[in-house]
Amino acid sequence: MSKKRHLPDWMVLCKSRKMEEMQEEVNQKNDEKVQKRKEDIIKQKNAKFDKALQSAKQKFKEEKKEAASQVFEQIMNEQTKEIKFEGKLIYSSHTNDCNMLCEDIEMALCDSTEAFVGFDMEWPVSYKVGKEDKTALIQICTAPDTCYLFHISCMGSIPSNLKSLLLNKHIKKVGVNIESDIWKLERDYDIHVIDIIKNSMDDIGVLANKILGCNEHWSLEGLVKHLFNHKINKDPILRKGDWSKYPLSEEQKLYAATDAYVSYKVYEKLVNKQSSDLENIIIGLRRAIIYLCNQKNRVIVGAASNEKEEDKLKGVVIVMDQDGNHEKVYGEDQTKDISFTLPWKVTATNNANIFVIDNSGHEVEGRVVVLGQEDIINTAINSEDKHFAPSYFTTTPADNVVVFDSENCFLHVLNSSGNLITYISTKDKEIKAKLYKLNLVDCKYRKTYY
Template sequence: MTSRKRRQLPDWMAVCKVQKTDTDQDVPCSSASVNDVAVTSGNSSGNSSNQDENCKKIKTTSSADGADTKFSKFDNTVLKCYSKEERHSLAAAEFQKKMDDFLPEMLFTGTLTYSSHKNDCNALCEEIESSFVGDFIGFDMEWPVTYRPGQQDPTAVVQLCTGPQQCYIFHLSTMECIPPQLNRLLKNSNIKKVGVGIECDLWKLERDYDIQVQPIIKNSMVDLALFANKVLKTTENWSLDGLVRHLFKQKINKNPEIRKSNWSQYPLSETQKMYAATDAYVSYEIYQRLLNLDKN
């Protein structure tokens, strides 16, 4: 009778498979290092002379030059877990992460206005205030990432979304100040500024450009993470991307190469402009969705 070939399981599934002893208890694997574990052959005689033979193990495969293939961070984490619940939880999280990769990307597709001059910024902000018909705008900021301990580069960009089809990007690093009309718009108590972690952003803006942000924080600011916990009755530490995934079943681009790029350099690239506009637009849409949920 021909033996049936067993299907090879992926590494992470093989590690998560729970082996039972005769007393129906989980048997922990030995404390051998990850690089030394070997696959236990399936012995139909059920030889139990060695406890390690009851554990499902993974053998590292060798490349052409003889070097061992490295385990992923997920595999290494699972190998250190011995409880059934922990293994199942990790497998579920890994599955969810893989499913999230297939989510569509949320992008701003409306009109984007880029300003790098003080006079231009003043005119645009005056126009926004005079013609604005809503009561909130999406807010976000960008600055170059520095690796000097205890130091941060000044805020380079402030982006505002006044509606689903209109975003503004103000390149502060080329203006070297907060233009008066932008300062006035931010302090307008009739127009809420909404964003994730917005209070920290505003305090940074005060340190960088010596403007008073306490009135903004007190009268016209909404932190989306806190508001989401109130509306959704959760206690999560929400990120912008996390709220997009939860509320819209979409994701946003958080590529480190863009997020940590040089935001002070003039002019901004089209990729940087789209990244910045999308963050402000997403903040606007999240607040609108939360308002609708709060009414229902």
């Protein structure tokens, strides 16, 4: 039997020491893991706390902002005057009565070249998915003090004269989102509305964007606030009420009439602003000639400002679109050698060239200038050896321009580029007689031609 070997004491001590070191290393790693886990847990808790705190701060800020906004809105609403219809309100619920009223409306408005009416509709709100109740009420405001309410749900259909009024292309219907209302009318009743949409309808929201130079989705309430600094009643109980029930309450009548009245006033305000903006373009001008060009619906204005350069008038020719925006200004940039003294007459040819009679300021001196897209392309009939006094011109169906020279008694015929084709003496008795009939002949006094 072999004898068991015993390690020397120093080796046992070394082994024991090694085991202790290894155990310490394992314990240390475990402690580090535990510590790291604790730190991660603390970090997670801190992150959650920070997130919750940030969220609470943001929520508090938003609530505070919302509360301030509500207070501000309340103050503004209290201070903002409510606009209401206060004129004559005509309520009709019978077919015969409606027909007579609509006939009167058409007769009253037929003489106006720019007749328009404020238009709106009401119907009961349905809470069933896919179901929409029929139009119950049509509101028409014909003047700031007159509004008609036609309760067509009581009539069963649209009376013939009301249909005629709606289809009348000479009477424009105006309102916010009016096109969708008009289409609903076709879905609800036997009326074809495509002619209304094409010929006699104007969405005042679209018109507002065009005139105000913005791109907003306007509501009637928003337009009233923006243009008049007023508010209108949009009580949800009234708005969602039963509009088919007869008779309407006084509150319903006032609510409905106000919507049509406000549409009328908003359209009137926008159209007046458009006219005012166009008038402001020529404020400060000594004399202005306005020519309406069929091409691209342009407006050409020839004018002289009150400012003078070296004791001479400074003239310009302005090409504008139908909204009054300047497309081109000739004579403003002197570096292009385009200058005018007093643009006297303006016309245009089909190739978009502009003809200008420019008066030099003397009684019997002037020139005809032909303008292209950029610069002067021709100075037609600009004689230096004798006086040239163009007093009138016109464009012919053949796109030629006939210029009348009052000093020398000649008709000059130009092509659309301003080149001389021929000239005719107006001293001939027959020609002179025809010119007298047109009030064009008086070689002594130019002012008689205008």
